[in-house]
Amino acid sequence: MELPENITSHKELNREIQDIADDMWARIFALSLGVPCPNERAKALFINFVIKNYKKDTPDQSNDDYVYGLLPEFINYLVDRG
Numbered sequence: 001m002e003l004p005e006n007i008t009s010h011k012e013l014n015r016e017i018q019d020i021a022d023d024m025w026a027r028i029f030a031l032s033l034g035v036p037c038p039n040e041r042a043k044a045l046f047i048n049f050v051i052k053n054y055k056k057d058t059p060d061q062s063n064d065d066y067v068y069g070l071l072p073e074f075i076n077y078l079v080d081r082g
Contacts, residue, residue: 014051017063021050024067049074 025046029037037043050067059066 017051017054018047020063021047021067
């Protein structure tokens with residue numbers, strides 16, 4: 001995977017994606033849905049899911065839109081995990 005111009009290492013990329021996913025987690029539930037956020041374990045799973053998907057398929061859209069759009073896929077992932 002090629003790193004974005006403003007990112008110098010994979011560790012820095014992971015941190016950047018983690019920060020975006022963490023922020024989006026709160027915005028999805030608190031601001032968009034107006035409900036409390038799920039527990040920390042669910043958030044950690046979401047962040048890991050976002051990082052893996054981002055690296056697999058670097059988005060063409062803004063990072064916020066990309067992460068927001070992953071929520072339905074994440075829910076399906078959780079259901080499929082059993």
